[in-house]
Amino acid sequence: MSEYNVVDPPSGNNEVPIGTRKEPVNASDKQPRPRKKYAKRAPIWQHFLQKDEESESEGWKRFCFNIFPLYKPVSKRTCSGDIVALYLEENAALKHLFNVEKQRVSFTTDIWTSSTTSCNYMVITAHWIDVQWKMQKRILSFKVVTDHKGETIAGQLLDCLDEWGIDKIFSVTVDNAKNNDKALENFKDRTRLRGGESLVCDGEFLHMHCCAHILNLIVGDGFKKANYSIVSIRNEVKHVRSSFSRLRSFSMRCETGRVCRGSLPLDVNTRWNSTYLMLSSALKLRVAFERMVVEDKLYCDYFEEVDEKTKAKRFGPPTSSDWDEAVSLVKFLKVFYKSTLAFSASKTVTSTLCYKEIVDIERNLNYMCTSLVEDIKMQAYVMRDKFEKYWNGLNNMNSLVIVGSVFDPRNKMCFASLCFDQLYGKGSKRGKDVHAPVVSAMESLYEYYTSRLSQPIDITVPTTSVPIVITDISDDDDGEMMDSLYSQLVDVRRNEVGCSELQIYLSEKTEVRVENALGLPYDVLSWWRCNSSKFPILSELARVILGIQVSSMASESAFSTSGRVLDSYRSSLTPYMVEVLICTQQWLRCSYKSEAQVTSLVQMLEEIDFLESLGKFN
Template identity: 20%
Template sequence: MAEDRTPGLLNGKFRFKKLPDGSFDKTKVVCTFCSDELSFHRSTTSLKYHLRAKHILADVRKDASAATASTSRARQRTLAECSRPTPVNKTTSAKLTNSITKWIAKDCRPISIVQDRGLQDIIQIATGDLSYQLPSRGTIVTRMHELYDSEKAKKLSQLSEGTFIALTGDHWTSVSNQNYLGVTAHLVDDNWHLHSFTLGVLKTEERHFAEACASQFLDVANEWEITDKVTTIGTDSAPNMTAAARSLPFEHIPCVAHIIQRVIAMAFRDSGFDSVLAKCRKIVGHFKHSPANTAELKALQVSHGLAEESLVQDVPTRWNSTLEMIRRLQHNKDPVSAALAQQKHKLAMLTSADYDRLAKLETLLEPCRYITELLGGEKYVSCSVVLPALCHLLRTMEVSDVDPAYIVRFRQRGEVWQKLSVMLKDGEPAPQSSGAVEDPEPPKKKMALLMMGSESESDDEAVSTDKCLERYKGEPYASIDTCPLQWWSAHSGAHPKLAHMAKRYLATPASTVPCERLFSLAGHIVQKKRSALSSENVNKLVCLSNWLKEEDVV
C-alpha cells in the first residue's frame, strides 16, 4: 500500500481535505479521529479547541505513542502540551475511591451519593480530568466491608491490650420500627488515655425480657472476646435492664443522669408547683401550635429589645427541659404578656406570685442541670471519678449522708477510707509489674517474723496497705476541674496499687450518654430514605462512623 502523504497539522491530528483531482484544499482540514471537516485559516487555535473538547484521551494516547516511537529524538514539551490536563491514573483513582468510601461512612452520607452528577462534576474539576467516572455503588459497598474489617481489627487489638473494660448499653427504635441494642466500650490504656467506641448496634427481634437482654450483652462480650475483662455495665433504671444486669457477672452501674431526672419527676408530683407548671405548658403550647402567634411573639421580642427565640415545651424524657421552659418564659415575660393581651384565648395568665414561684423553682433545678451536664457532657470522662462514690461506695456501704464533694476525691470520710482499705486488701488484685519479678521473701526474714510472734504475713500486708493510704492522704488536694486521668498519669508511680484500682473505675462513665449519642448518630443513618437498610449494614455504618470520628479526636 502506498504511503499516505497528505499534508497534516498538529502532528498529524488534522489533514488537509483532498480534492477529487488529487490536489489539496488549504482552507479545509479533516480530523483524523472523528473525520469532521473544519475550516482552516492559517491558525490552529480552533483545531486545538476541537481536540480538547472531543478527543482529549485520544489526543493524549496518540501523543504518548508518538513520544515512545521517537524516543531517540527527545524534545521539550510545548506550551499546549503542558497546559493539557492529565487523566487520573489508577493509583489516584484508587485513592479517590477510598476517600469517598471513608467520607460516606464517617459523615453518614447515603451510598447512592456516588450517582450524583454534581459530585462527579466537582471531582472532575478538582482533578482536571473530564473523563473521570465515580465508582459504582457495588464498589463502595465492597470497600465499606473491607474498611469495617480493617477498623474492627484495630479495635480488637486495642481491647486485647486493655486491662479493665466497662460497657454501656441501651435499646433504640429506628424510623422503620426496628429495634436495636447499642453497646459501647470504655477503657483506660497504659498512658492513661480513655477510649470510648462502639462495639455494635445489633438488631433485636425478641421481647425485651431480662433474660433476653442479658443474653444479648453476653453475645457482644463473647464476640469481642472481652468477657473476662468486663468490670461494669451501665444501663438506665428500667426494670428489665436492671434485672438483666443483675444476672450478669458484671457490676451494674445505673445511669446517674437518669436517676436525677426520675427524682425530679417524682418530686414534682408531690410539690406545689403542679398548677404553675400546667399554666406554663398551656402558654407555650398556645404559641407552638400557631405560626401566627409565634410571629407576633417574635415581633414583640424585637420591640422590647430582646433577641428572637422560641419558647421551649418541657418533655418528661428530655433532660432539663422543664428548667429551660421556665427560663424562656421568665426571660420573655413582657413579650409573652403583651402578645397574650392582643390575642383571643382562654388561658390562665401567670401572676406575679407565679413568676416568683418559677424563680424559686429555677434555683432548685439549676444544680440538677449542672450535675446532668457534668455527667453527660462531652467531657464526661473528667467527672467519671464521681462514679465509685455515687454508684459503688454508696450502694455497697449503704451510706446516705455522704458529702459528694468529699467523696469525689476519697477524702475526709472514715467510711470511705475503711471501704477503700478493704478493697485494697481483699477485692482488688495487685498490679502486674512489667519489669523483673521480685524475689521471694528470704527465709531469714520469715524466721524473724515468727520469732517476733507475728501470726502471719497478713500483718505485714496490712501495714503496707495502711502506708499506701497514708501516702495518698498526704497528696495535695486537686481542684474539681483537674482531670483525674492526668493526675494519675503523673502520680501512678507513687501509688501503684491505688493506680491499678483507679484505672478500673475511671474507665466507667457515670451515665449512659455515650449510647444516647450513638442513637443520634444512628438516626442520621437510618432515615426515611434509607429505612430499608439491612441490619448488617446499619451495624457497620454506625460503627465505622463512630470509629473514624474517634480516631480524629485521638
C-alpha cells in the same frame, strides 16, 4: 365585530329569547398569554437543567463532572464493599489493641426500637483508660435482639466478650428496668466460669445503675401534674411562637422594654429539662410578656379561647405570683439540670463527680420540703420519696459511686466524710454505717489488685558480719547491686499493712482547689499519670474506677445516629450493614490514627496564601 356570537336557544320548556344568550368564540382563536419572566439566574444553574435529549442519570453524571471534574460515579455494590472493607480494617485494629493492652473495660448498654423497621437493636459500648491515661470509648456491638428478656441481654454481653477477646470486665451500666437486674445476675454467674480475673472481687461491683435515668424518674414523678404557673407560661410561649406576625409583635415589645429577645424555645411535656430551659428563657423576657397583656388585645383574646385538647379555657396569662413561682421553680430545677449534664458526659471522667451531684440533690430536696410555696413543697416530697428508693445511703447504691469521688486527689476521703456529716449529722450512727462500707470496699479492691500485680520477694538480711561472697560477676555488671536490693526492699515494705499505697494516698494532703486560668475543668487523669510511678498499684485501680460511666447516655447517643441511618428511605438496610455504618462512624471519630500535622514553614506559608486568596475571592 363582537367577540361573541348569537346562538339559538335550546329546545324545551325553558326557552330563552334570541339574542339574550351568548357563547365565547373558540378558545383556539384567542392569543396565548405570555409566560411570566423569572429573574435572571446565575450560570451555575445551567448545570442543573436537564437537556431534552438526555436521561435523568446522564444529566446527573454531566452535573457531577462539571462541578467536580474528578468525580467518578460508583455503584451501590462498590460503595457498600468499600464501607465493609473499612469496617473490617478498623475492627482488626481494635481487636489487636485489646489483645495487646489487655485492659479491663467497663460496659454501658441499652436497647432501642426502630420506628421504621420495628426491630430491637441492642448497643454495647466499651469504656476504658488507655496506657496514656486518655479516656476511650468504642461501640462494640449494635445487633438486633428478639426481645428485652434478661437471658437475651446476658447472652449478647457474653457474645461481645467472645467476639472481641475481652477477658476482664469491671462494671456494666444499665438503666433501672427489672430485666436488666436479671440480665446482670445471669451475666455474673456465667462470667465466673471464665476464670478468676474475669470479674473483680467476684463481681461485687459489677452492676452500676444509670444515674441519669434515676434522676429523670425522680423529677418526672414530681412534675406529672404540672401546676398552673408552668401551663400558663407554656401557653404564652406557644402563642408567641405560633405565627410570624405574633413573633414580630413580641419582638417590638422586647425592643420597647429594652430586653434582648434571644431564643424562646418550646418545651416537651415529657421532658422536664426542656421545661426548665423554657422557663429560664421566658423569665428573661418577663417585661415583654407583661407589655403584651397591656398592649396586645389579640394576646389577651388567645387565653379566652377553648383549647382543642383539653376542651377547656386556656390557662393564662400568668400573673405576678405565677412569675414569682416560676423563679423559685427554676432555682429548684437548676440543680437537677446541672446534675444531668454532669451524668450525661461520656468523653470525660464522671465517676469522681457523681456523689457530689447526688449530695447536692438530696440537700436541695430537704430544703425545698420546707418551702412556703405549696406546689413546690408537694413536688419536693414526691421527689424525696423516689430519691430514697434509689439513693438512700448504700442500700440500693453501688459503693463505687462514693469510691469514685475518693480517687479525686482534691477530695480523697475528706469530702466523703464531710458529706456524711452534713447529711446524717456529725458522729451519727447512720453516718458511720455508710462510712464503714466505703472504706471496706476500697480496701478489698486494693487487696485484689495487690495480690495480682505485686510479686512478693523474699529478701534475707544477714544478721552476722560475715561478708557476702558474690561469685560469677559478669563483665557487663554495672556494680549497682545494692541499689537493686534496696529497691526490692522498698517494694516489700510498701506492701506491708501499715504502709500500703492506699493509706499513704489517703493520709497525704489533698490537692488545692484552684480554678484553671483558661476555665478548663480539673484533669484528674493528668494527676494520676504524673503520680503513677509513686502509686504503681493504686494507679491501676484508679484507672478502672475512673473509667466507669455513671450513666448509659454513651450508648443511648448511638440511637440518635441510628435514627438518621434507619430512616424511611433506608429501611431496607440489613442488620449487618446497620452495625457496620454505626460502628465505623464512631470508630473513625475516635481513631488512634492522627492526621499529618503542618510542621514545615513552607506548608504554613502555603496555607496562609490560600486563606488570603479566599478572602480576596469573597
